[in-house]
Amino acid sequence: MSERLLFWGSGSIPCWKPMLVLAEKGIDYESKQISFSEKGHKGPEVTALNPRGQVPTFKDGETVICESNAICFWLESMYSKQGTELIPSDPKEKAKVLQKAFESAENMQTKAMQGVLYYYWRTKEEDRKEETIKENLDNCRNELTVWDKYLGECGHDFVAGKQFTLADVFFFPFLAWAWRMSLDFNKFPNIKKYFESVRERPSVKATWPPHWNEGEAQPEKMAYLKSL
Amino acid sequence: MSERLLFWGSGSIPCWKPMLVLAEKGIDYESKQISFSEKGHKGPEVTALNPRGQVPTFKDGETVICESNAICFWLESMYSKQGTELIPSDPKEKAKVLQKAFESAENMQTKAMQGVLYYYWRTKEEDRKEETIKENLDNCRNELTVWDKYLGECGHDFVAGKQFTLADVFFFPFLAWAWRMSLDFNKFPNIKKYFESVRERPSVKATWPPHWNEGEAQPEKMAYLKSL
Numbered sequence: 001m002s003e004r005l006l007f008w009g010s011g012s013i014p015c016w017k018p019m020l021v022l023a024e025k026g027i028d029y030e031s032k033q034i035s036f037s038e039k040g041h042k043g044p045e046v047t048a049l050n051p052r053g054q055v056p057t058f059k060d061g062e063t064v065i066c067e068s069n070a071i072c073f074w075l076e077s078m079y080s081k082q083g084t085e086l087i088p089s090d091p092k093e094k095a096k097v098l099q100k101a102f103e104s105a106e107n108m109q110t111k112a113m114q115g116v117l118y119y120y121w122r123t124k125e126e127d128r129k130e131e132t133i134k135e136n137l138d139n140c141r142n143e144l145t146v147w148d149k150y151l152g153e154c155g156h157d158f159v160a161g162k163q164f165t166l167a168d169v170f171f172f173p174f175l176a177w178a179w180r181m182s183l184d185f186n187k188f189p190n191i192k193k194y195f196e197s198v199r200e201r202p203s204v205k206a207t208w209p210p211h212w213n214e215g216e217a218q219p220e221k222m223a224y225l226k227s228l
Numbered sequence: 229m230s231e232r233l234l235f236w237g238s239g240s241i242p243c244w245k246p247m248l249v250l251a252e253k254g255i256d257y258e259s260k261q262i263s264f265s266e267k268g269h270k271g272p273e274v275t276a277l278n279p280r281g282q283v284p285t286f287k288d289g290e291t292v293i294c295e296s297n298a299i300c301f302w303l304e305s306m307y308s309k310q311g312t313e314l315i316p317s318d319p320k321e322k323a324k325v326l327q328k329a330f331e332s333a334e335n336m337q338t339k340a341m342q343g344v345l346y347y348y349w350r351t352k353e354e355d356r357k358e359e360t361i362k363e364n365l366d367n368c369r370n371e372l373t374v375w376d377k378y379l380g381e382c383g384h385d386f387v388a389g390k391q392f393t394l395a396d397v398f399f400f401p402f403l404a405w406a407w408r409m410s411l412d413f414n415k416f417p418n419i420k421k422y423f424e425s426v427r428e429r430p431s432v433k434a435t436w437p438p439h440w441n442e443g444e445a446q447p448e449k450m451a452y453l454k455s456l
Binding site: 052062067069073074077 | 298306322
Protein backbone atom coordinates (compact mmCIF):
# COMPACT_ATOMS: atom_id res chain seq x y z
CA MET A 1 0.00 0.00 0.00
CA SER A 2 1.37 3.38 -0.98
CA GLU A 3 1.65 6.13 1.57
CA ARG A 4 -0.05 8.34 -1.01
CA LEU A 5 -3.75 8.23 -1.64
CA LEU A 6 -5.89 10.06 -4.19
CA PHE A 7 -9.67 10.23 -4.24
CA TRP A 8 -10.91 11.17 -7.70
CA GLY A 9 -13.93 11.00 -9.98
CA SER A 10 -14.07 10.12 -13.67
CA GLY A 11 -14.31 13.03 -16.09
CA SER A 12 -13.49 15.72 -13.52
CA ILE A 13 -11.01 18.24 -14.88
CA PRO A 14 -9.73 19.16 -11.39
CA CYS A 15 -9.07 15.46 -10.69
CA TRP A 16 -7.37 14.86 -13.99
CA LYS A 17 -4.73 17.55 -13.44
CA PRO A 18 -2.97 16.01 -10.38
CA MET A 19 -3.38 12.55 -11.94
CA LEU A 20 -1.39 13.76 -14.93
CA VAL A 21 1.31 15.15 -12.64
CA LEU A 22 1.50 11.88 -10.67
CA ALA A 23 1.75 9.90 -13.92
CA GLU A 24 4.32 12.20 -15.53
CA LYS A 25 6.51 12.06 -12.46
CA GLY A 26 6.03 8.32 -11.96
CA ILE A 27 4.85 8.76 -8.38
CA ASP A 28 3.03 5.69 -7.08
CA TYR A 29 -0.22 6.17 -5.19
CA GLU A 30 -3.29 4.32 -4.12
CA SER A 31 -6.10 5.29 -6.47
CA LYS A 32 -9.59 5.57 -5.00
CA GLN A 33 -12.20 6.33 -7.61
CA ILE A 34 -15.45 7.69 -6.24
CA SER A 35 -18.76 7.78 -8.08
CA PHE A 36 -20.25 11.26 -8.47
CA SER A 37 -23.72 9.84 -9.11
CA GLU A 38 -23.54 7.90 -5.82
CA LYS A 39 -22.17 11.03 -4.13
CA GLY A 40 -18.95 9.28 -3.12
CA HIS A 41 -17.27 12.69 -2.73
CA LYS A 42 -19.70 13.46 0.11
CA GLY A 43 -19.01 10.13 1.83
CA PRO A 44 -17.15 9.69 5.14
CA GLU A 45 -13.79 8.69 3.63
CA VAL A 46 -13.47 11.91 1.66
CA THR A 47 -15.08 14.28 4.15
CA ALA A 48 -12.78 13.01 6.92
CA LEU A 49 -9.91 14.52 4.90
CA ASN A 50 -11.76 17.28 3.07
CA PRO A 51 -14.73 18.83 4.88
CA ARG A 52 -15.89 20.43 1.62
CA GLY A 53 -16.60 16.94 0.29
CA GLN A 54 -14.88 17.47 -3.04
CA VAL A 55 -12.40 15.61 -5.17
CA PRO A 56 -9.51 15.56 -5.80
CA THR A 57 -8.60 14.86 -2.20
CA PHE A 58 -4.98 13.86 -1.87
CA LYS A 59 -2.95 12.55 1.05
CA ASP A 60 0.81 12.11 1.09
CA GLY A 61 1.85 10.65 4.44
CA GLU A 62 0.31 13.06 6.93
CA THR A 63 -0.10 15.90 4.45
CA VAL A 64 -3.55 16.49 2.97
CA ILE A 65 -4.15 18.78 -0.03
CA CYS A 66 -7.45 19.08 -1.82
CA GLU A 67 -7.18 21.89 -4.34
CA SER A 68 -6.15 20.62 -7.77
CA ASN A 69 -3.72 23.44 -8.56
CA ALA A 70 -2.24 23.25 -5.06
CA ILE A 71 -1.65 19.50 -5.43
CA CYS A 72 0.08 20.05 -8.79
CA PHE A 73 2.41 22.74 -7.45
CA TRP A 74 3.16 20.80 -4.30
CA LEU A 75 3.96 17.57 -6.16
CA GLU A 76 6.19 19.38 -8.64
CA SER A 77 8.04 21.02 -5.78
CA MET A 78 8.38 17.88 -3.61
CA TYR A 79 9.26 15.51 -6.45
CA SER A 80 11.14 17.99 -8.60
CA LYS A 81 13.90 15.55 -9.56
CA GLN A 82 11.52 12.74 -10.46
CA GLY A 83 10.12 12.09 -13.96
CA THR A 84 9.08 14.98 -16.18
CA GLU A 85 10.16 18.46 -15.07
CA LEU A 86 6.85 20.32 -15.24
CA ILE A 87 8.12 23.77 -14.23
CA PRO A 88 11.46 24.60 -15.89
CA SER A 89 14.15 26.26 -13.80
CA ASP A 90 15.17 28.70 -16.55
CA PRO A 91 13.46 32.02 -15.66
CA LYS A 92 12.14 32.80 -19.14
CA GLU A 93 10.85 29.27 -19.68
CA LYS A 94 9.34 29.22 -16.21
CA ALA A 95 7.52 32.48 -16.91
CA LYS A 96 6.13 31.05 -20.13
CA VAL A 97 4.90 27.88 -18.47
CA LEU A 98 3.26 29.70 -15.54
CA GLN A 99 1.70 32.25 -17.88
CA LYS A 100 0.16 29.63 -20.16
CA ALA A 101 -0.92 27.41 -17.26
CA PHE A 102 -2.92 30.14 -15.55
CA GLU A 103 -4.05 31.67 -18.82
CA SER A 104 -5.75 28.40 -19.71
CA ALA A 105 -7.05 27.77 -16.20
CA GLU A 106 -8.70 31.17 -16.23
CA ASN A 107 -9.96 31.53 -19.77
CA MET A 108 -10.78 27.99 -20.81
CA GLN A 109 -12.77 27.60 -17.61
CA THR A 110 -14.76 30.82 -17.73
CA LYS A 111 -15.17 31.14 -21.48
CA ALA A 112 -15.42 27.55 -22.65
CA MET A 113 -16.97 25.75 -19.69
CA GLN A 114 -18.90 28.16 -17.52
CA GLY A 115 -19.90 30.47 -20.33
CA VAL A 116 -21.12 27.87 -22.74
CA LEU A 117 -21.93 24.56 -21.14
CA TYR A 118 -22.77 25.58 -17.61
CA TYR A 119 -25.15 28.19 -18.94
CA TYR A 120 -26.85 25.54 -21.03
CA TRP A 121 -27.03 22.99 -18.22
CA ARG A 122 -27.96 25.30 -15.39
CA THR A 123 -30.45 27.60 -17.05
CA LYS A 124 -33.97 26.31 -17.52
CA GLU A 125 -34.91 26.07 -21.18
CA GLU A 126 -37.54 28.81 -20.85
CA ASP A 127 -35.04 31.14 -19.18
CA ARG A 128 -32.29 30.81 -21.80
CA LYS A 129 -31.70 33.92 -23.86
CA GLU A 130 -30.66 33.73 -27.51
CA GLU A 131 -28.57 36.85 -27.04
CA THR A 132 -26.62 35.30 -24.13
CA ILE A 133 -26.15 32.00 -25.96
CA LYS A 134 -24.74 33.84 -28.98
CA GLU A 135 -22.41 35.95 -26.84
CA ASN A 136 -21.17 32.89 -24.95
CA LEU A 137 -20.52 30.92 -28.13
CA ASP A 138 -18.65 33.89 -29.63
CA ASN A 139 -16.47 34.13 -26.53
CA CYS A 140 -15.74 30.42 -26.63
CA ARG A 141 -14.88 30.50 -30.34
CA ASN A 142 -12.61 33.52 -29.82
CA GLU A 143 -10.87 31.81 -26.92
CA LEU A 144 -10.23 28.62 -28.87
CA THR A 145 -8.95 30.74 -31.77
CA VAL A 146 -6.40 32.33 -29.41
CA TRP A 147 -5.09 28.88 -28.42
CA ASP A 148 -5.14 27.66 -32.00
CA LYS A 149 -2.92 30.63 -32.88
CA TYR A 150 -0.59 29.98 -29.92
CA LEU A 151 -0.19 26.36 -30.97
CA GLY A 152 0.45 27.34 -34.58
CA GLU A 153 3.16 29.86 -33.72
CA CYS A 154 6.76 28.68 -33.64
CA GLY A 155 5.73 25.10 -34.44
CA HIS A 156 5.23 24.36 -30.77
CA ASP A 157 4.47 20.78 -29.93
CA PHE A 158 3.18 21.75 -26.49
CA VAL A 159 1.38 24.73 -25.05
CA ALA A 160 4.48 26.45 -23.70
CA GLY A 161 7.15 25.15 -26.05
CA LYS A 162 8.94 21.96 -26.97
CA GLN A 163 8.34 20.12 -23.69
CA PHE A 164 5.26 18.82 -21.89
CA THR A 165 4.87 21.06 -18.83
CA LEU A 166 2.42 22.23 -16.20
CA ALA A 167 0.85 24.38 -18.91
CA ASP A 168 -0.25 21.20 -20.72
CA VAL A 169 -1.44 19.68 -17.45
CA PHE A 170 -3.68 22.72 -16.98
CA PHE A 171 -4.75 23.03 -20.63
CA PHE A 172 -5.22 19.54 -22.03
CA PRO A 173 -8.08 18.34 -19.79
CA PHE A 174 -10.23 21.30 -20.89
CA LEU A 175 -9.57 20.42 -24.48
CA ALA A 176 -10.34 16.75 -23.99
CA TRP A 177 -13.55 17.73 -22.27
CA ALA A 178 -14.50 19.95 -25.24
CA TRP A 179 -13.76 16.97 -27.50
CA ARG A 180 -16.01 14.82 -25.31
CA MET A 181 -18.70 17.48 -25.72
CA SER A 182 -18.38 17.08 -29.51
CA LEU A 183 -16.56 20.26 -30.39
CA ASP A 184 -15.64 20.13 -34.08
CA PHE A 185 -11.85 20.22 -33.93
CA ASN A 186 -11.58 20.68 -37.70
CA LYS A 187 -12.38 24.33 -37.08
CA PHE A 188 -9.15 24.66 -35.05
CA PRO A 189 -6.44 22.80 -37.01
CA ASN A 190 -3.51 23.48 -34.67
CA ILE A 191 -5.54 22.51 -31.62
CA LYS A 192 -6.57 19.36 -33.45
CA LYS A 193 -2.96 18.42 -34.20
CA TYR A 194 -1.95 19.07 -30.59
CA PHE A 195 -4.89 17.13 -29.21
CA GLU A 196 -4.29 14.12 -31.41
CA SER A 197 -0.64 13.99 -30.49
CA VAL A 198 -0.98 14.59 -26.74
CA ARG A 199 -3.86 12.14 -26.30
CA GLU A 200 -1.42 9.37 -27.26
CA ARG A 201 0.96 10.33 -24.45
CA PRO A 202 1.30 7.49 -21.93
CA SER A 203 0.35 9.69 -18.94
CA VAL A 204 -2.77 10.86 -20.77
CA LYS A 205 -3.79 7.38 -21.85
CA ALA A 206 -3.23 6.03 -18.34
CA THR A 207 -5.46 8.70 -16.78
CA TRP A 208 -8.12 9.02 -19.50
CA PRO A 209 -11.55 9.20 -17.78
CA PRO A 210 -12.67 5.55 -17.70
CA HIS A 211 -16.33 6.22 -18.41
CA TRP A 212 -15.42 8.07 -21.59
CA ASN A 213 -14.26 4.75 -22.98
CA GLU A 214 -17.65 3.21 -22.32
CA GLY A 215 -19.68 5.33 -24.70
CA GLU A 216 -20.43 8.76 -26.02
CA ALA A 217 -21.73 11.60 -23.89
CA GLN A 218 -25.51 11.92 -23.67
CA PRO A 219 -26.68 13.71 -26.82
CA GLU A 220 -28.44 16.48 -24.90
CA LYS A 221 -25.14 17.35 -23.23
CA MET A 222 -23.42 17.68 -26.57
CA ALA A 223 -25.74 19.75 -28.68
CA TYR A 224 -24.63 23.15 -27.59
CA LEU A 225 -20.89 23.02 -28.17
CA LYS A 226 -21.48 21.13 -31.42
CA SER A 227 -23.05 24.27 -32.84
CA LEU A 228 -19.89 26.29 -32.28
CA MET B 229 14.03 53.76 -14.11
CA SER B 230 13.51 50.21 -12.91
CA GLU B 231 13.89 47.30 -15.31
CA ARG B 232 10.57 46.08 -13.95
CA LEU B 233 7.27 47.55 -15.03
CA LEU B 234 3.73 46.85 -13.87
CA PHE B 235 0.55 48.06 -15.54
CA TRP B 236 -2.35 47.93 -13.10
CA GLY B 237 -5.77 49.38 -12.38
CA SER B 238 -7.21 50.57 -9.09
CA GLY B 239 -9.55 48.17 -7.30
CA SER B 240 -8.70 45.15 -9.46
CA ILE B 241 -8.16 42.03 -7.36
CA PRO B 242 -5.89 40.40 -9.98
CA CYS B 243 -3.71 43.54 -9.98
CA TRP B 244 -3.57 43.77 -6.22
CA LYS B 245 -2.12 40.28 -5.78
CA PRO B 246 1.22 40.82 -7.59
CA MET B 247 1.43 44.32 -6.08
CA LEU B 248 1.30 42.74 -2.62
CA VAL B 249 4.03 40.28 -3.59
CA LEU B 250 6.24 43.07 -4.96
CA ALA B 251 5.71 45.11 -1.78
CA GLU B 252 6.27 42.19 0.61
CA LYS B 253 9.51 41.27 -1.15
CA GLY B 254 10.68 44.87 -1.46
CA ILE B 255 11.15 44.58 -5.23
CA ASP B 256 11.32 47.94 -6.94
CA TYR B 257 9.33 48.51 -10.10
CA GLU B 258 7.96 51.24 -12.27
CA SER B 259 4.27 51.56 -11.52
CA LYS B 260 1.97 52.42 -14.40
CA GLN B 261 -1.62 52.89 -13.32
CA ILE B 262 -4.16 52.67 -16.11
CA SER B 263 -7.74 53.92 -15.97
CA PHE B 264 -10.38 51.28 -16.58
CA SER B 265 -12.99 53.90 -17.44
CA GLU B 266 -10.68 55.32 -20.12
CA LYS B 267 -9.91 51.77 -21.28
CA GLY B 268 -6.20 52.15 -20.60
CA HIS B 269 -5.87 48.38 -20.49
CA LYS B 270 -6.89 48.28 -24.18
CA GLY B 271 -4.36 50.98 -25.13
CA PRO B 272 -1.19 50.41 -27.18
CA GLU B 273 1.25 50.26 -24.24
CA VAL B 274 -0.54 47.34 -22.63
CA THR B 275 -1.60 45.49 -25.79
CA ALA B 276 1.98 45.60 -27.11
CA LEU B 277 2.90 43.35 -24.17
CA ASN B 278 -0.43 41.61 -23.59
CA PRO B 279 -2.61 41.08 -26.68
CA ARG B 280 -5.58 40.29 -24.41
CA GLY B 281 -5.51 43.92 -23.24
CA GLN B 282 -5.79 43.09 -19.57
CA VAL B 283 -4.02 44.10 -16.39
CA PRO B 284 -1.93 43.18 -14.54
CA THR B 285 0.68 43.20 -17.27
CA PHE B 286 4.17 42.79 -15.87
CA LYS B 287 7.59 43.02 -17.44
CA ASP B 288 10.86 42.08 -15.78
CA GLY B 289 13.71 42.77 -18.17
CA GLU B 290 12.70 40.86 -21.28
CA THR B 291 10.24 38.59 -19.51
CA VAL B 292 6.54 39.41 -19.77
CA ILE B 293 3.89 37.77 -17.56
CA CYS B 294 0.28 38.82 -17.48
CA GLU B 295 -1.63 36.32 -15.36
CA SER B 296 -1.86 37.44 -11.74
CA ASN B 297 -1.23 34.01 -10.19
CA ALA B 298 1.60 33.35 -12.62
CA ILE B 299 3.27 36.65 -11.71
CA CYS B 300 2.99 35.83 -7.99
CA PHE B 301 4.55 32.37 -8.37
CA TRP B 302 7.25 33.62 -10.67
CA LEU B 303 8.23 36.51 -8.38
CA GLU B 304 8.31 34.25 -5.34
CA SER B 305 10.50 31.80 -7.21
CA MET B 306 12.87 34.40 -8.70
CA TYR B 307 13.19 36.54 -5.58
CA SER B 308 12.89 33.75 -3.05
CA LYS B 309 15.59 35.12 -0.75
CA GLN B 310 14.27 38.65 -0.76
CA GLY B 311 11.78 40.06 1.78
CA THR B 312 8.89 37.95 3.05
CA GLU B 313 9.02 34.23 2.23
CA LEU B 314 5.57 33.71 0.74
CA ILE B 315 5.81 29.95 0.12
CA PRO B 316 7.51 28.14 3.00
CA SER B 317 10.07 25.44 2.20
CA ASP B 318 8.81 23.06 4.89
CA PRO B 319 6.61 20.50 3.02
CA LYS B 320 3.70 20.55 5.51
CA GLU B 321 3.66 24.34 5.70
CA LYS B 322 4.00 24.63 1.95
CA ALA B 323 1.02 22.31 1.47
CA LYS B 324 -1.06 24.44 3.85
CA VAL B 325 -0.18 27.67 2.08
CA LEU B 326 -0.87 26.31 -1.42
CA GLN B 327 -4.12 24.70 -0.25
CA LYS B 328 -5.44 27.89 1.32
CA ALA B 329 -4.24 30.09 -1.54
CA PHE B 330 -6.11 28.12 -4.19
CA GLU B 331 -9.03 27.39 -1.92
CA SER B 332 -9.65 31.11 -1.59
CA ALA B 333 -8.91 31.86 -5.25
CA GLU B 334 -11.50 29.29 -6.27
CA ASN B 335 -14.26 29.73 -3.71
CA MET B 336 -14.11 33.41 -2.83
CA GLN B 337 -14.18 34.21 -6.52
CA THR B 338 -17.01 31.93 -7.60
CA LYS B 339 -19.15 32.12 -4.48
CA ALA B 340 -18.59 35.65 -3.24
CA MET B 341 -17.87 37.63 -6.40
CA GLN B 342 -19.35 35.91 -9.41
CA GLY B 343 -22.25 34.35 -7.57
CA VAL B 344 -23.40 37.42 -5.72
CA LEU B 345 -22.16 40.64 -7.22
CA TYR B 346 -21.65 39.68 -10.84
CA TYR B 347 -25.14 38.24 -10.94
CA TYR B 348 -26.50 41.49 -9.61
CA TRP B 349 -24.49 43.68 -11.96
CA ARG B 350 -24.82 41.62 -15.10
CA THR B 351 -28.43 40.53 -14.95
CA LYS B 352 -31.07 43.05 -15.97
CA GLU B 353 -33.38 43.92 -13.11
CA GLU B 354 -36.38 42.29 -14.80
CA ASP B 355 -34.42 39.07 -15.37
CA ARG B 356 -33.20 38.63 -11.78
CA LYS B 357 -34.76 35.70 -9.97
CA GLU B 358 -35.47 35.82 -6.23
CA GLU B 359 -34.66 32.13 -6.00
CA THR B 360 -31.21 32.61 -7.60
CA ILE B 361 -30.45 35.66 -5.45
CA LYS B 362 -31.28 33.73 -2.29
CA GLU B 363 -29.20 30.73 -3.36
CA ASN B 364 -26.23 32.95 -4.23
CA LEU B 365 -26.42 34.82 -0.93
CA ASP B 366 -26.62 31.53 0.98
CA ASN B 367 -23.53 30.25 -0.84
CA CYS B 368 -21.66 33.45 -0.08
CA ARG B 369 -22.64 33.38 3.60
CA ASN B 370 -21.62 29.71 3.88
CA GLU B 371 -18.28 30.42 2.22
CA LEU B 372 -17.49 33.33 4.53
CA THR B 373 -18.50 31.15 7.49
CA VAL B 374 -15.92 28.56 6.40
CA TRP B 375 -13.17 31.19 6.41
CA ASP B 376 -14.37 32.65 9.68
CA LYS B 377 -14.01 29.19 11.20
CA TYR B 378 -10.56 28.69 9.64
CA LEU B 379 -9.38 32.01 11.08
CA GLY B 380 -10.83 31.19 14.49
CA GLU B 381 -9.14 27.81 14.73
CA CYS B 382 -5.73 27.60 16.36
CA GLY B 383 -5.65 31.38 16.90
CA HIS B 384 -4.15 31.90 13.50
CA ASP B 385 -3.10 35.44 12.72
CA PHE B 386 -2.98 34.69 9.02
CA VAL B 387 -4.88 32.44 6.66
CA ALA B 388 -2.35 29.61 6.69
CA GLY B 389 -0.71 30.06 10.08
CA LYS B 390 1.47 32.50 11.99
CA GLN B 391 3.09 34.12 8.97
CA PHE B 392 1.84 36.27 6.11
CA THR B 393 2.07 34.06 3.00
CA LEU B 394 0.83 33.61 -0.54
CA ALA B 395 -2.45 32.42 0.98
CA ASP B 396 -3.01 35.93 2.38
CA VAL B 397 -1.98 37.49 -0.93
CA PHE B 398 -4.70 35.42 -2.61
CA PHE B 399 -7.34 35.85 0.13
CA PHE B 400 -7.08 39.37 1.48
CA PRO B 401 -7.98 41.32 -1.70
CA PHE B 402 -11.31 39.44 -1.93
CA LEU B 403 -12.05 40.34 1.65
CA ALA B 404 -11.15 43.98 1.18
CA TRP B 405 -13.37 44.05 -1.86
CA ALA B 406 -16.26 42.60 0.16
CA TRP B 407 -15.59 45.30 2.74
CA ARG B 408 -15.69 47.93 0.01
CA MET B 409 -19.04 46.46 -1.09
CA SER B 410 -20.33 47.05 2.48
CA LEU B 411 -20.36 43.51 3.79
CA ASP B 412 -21.22 43.62 7.50
CA PHE B 413 -18.06 42.17 9.04
CA ASN B 414 -19.68 41.96 12.47
CA LYS B 415 -21.38 38.80 11.25
CA PHE B 416 -17.94 37.16 10.85
CA PRO B 417 -15.94 38.10 13.96
CA ASN B 418 -12.72 36.20 13.14
CA ILE B 419 -12.68 37.57 9.61
CA LYS B 420 -13.22 41.03 11.05
CA LYS B 421 -10.26 40.68 13.42
CA TYR B 422 -8.06 39.39 10.61
CA PHE B 423 -9.15 42.12 8.23
CA GLU B 424 -8.56 44.91 10.72
CA SER B 425 -5.11 43.63 11.55
CA VAL B 426 -3.92 42.86 8.00
CA ARG B 427 -5.21 46.14 6.54
CA GLU B 428 -2.65 47.91 8.72
CA ARG B 429 0.21 45.92 7.22
CA PRO B 430 2.63 48.21 5.35
CA SER B 431 2.41 46.25 2.08
CA VAL B 432 -1.40 46.45 2.21
CA LYS B 433 -1.46 50.15 3.02
CA ALA B 434 1.06 50.89 0.26
CA THR B 435 -1.03 49.07 -2.35
CA TRP B 436 -4.56 49.97 -1.16
CA PRO B 437 -6.67 50.88 -4.22
CA PRO B 438 -6.24 54.65 -4.47
CA HIS B 439 -9.79 55.43 -5.53
CA TRP B 440 -11.13 53.66 -2.45
CA ASN B 441 -9.61 56.44 -0.40
CA GLU B 442 -11.54 59.03 -2.36
CA GLY B 443 -15.03 58.03 -1.37
CA GLU B 444 -17.47 55.22 -0.81
CA ALA B 445 -18.60 52.85 -3.54
CA GLN B 446 -21.70 53.89 -5.41
CA PRO B 447 -24.73 52.93 -3.30
CA GLU B 448 -26.31 50.82 -6.05
CA LYS B 449 -23.18 48.68 -6.14
CA MET B 450 -23.37 48.04 -2.41
CA ALA B 451 -26.97 47.14 -1.77
CA TYR B 452 -26.77 43.49 -2.57
CA LEU B 453 -23.92 42.33 -0.36
CA LYS B 454 -25.17 44.56 2.43
CA SER B 455 -28.22 42.34 2.72
CA LEU B 456 -26.10 39.27 3.47
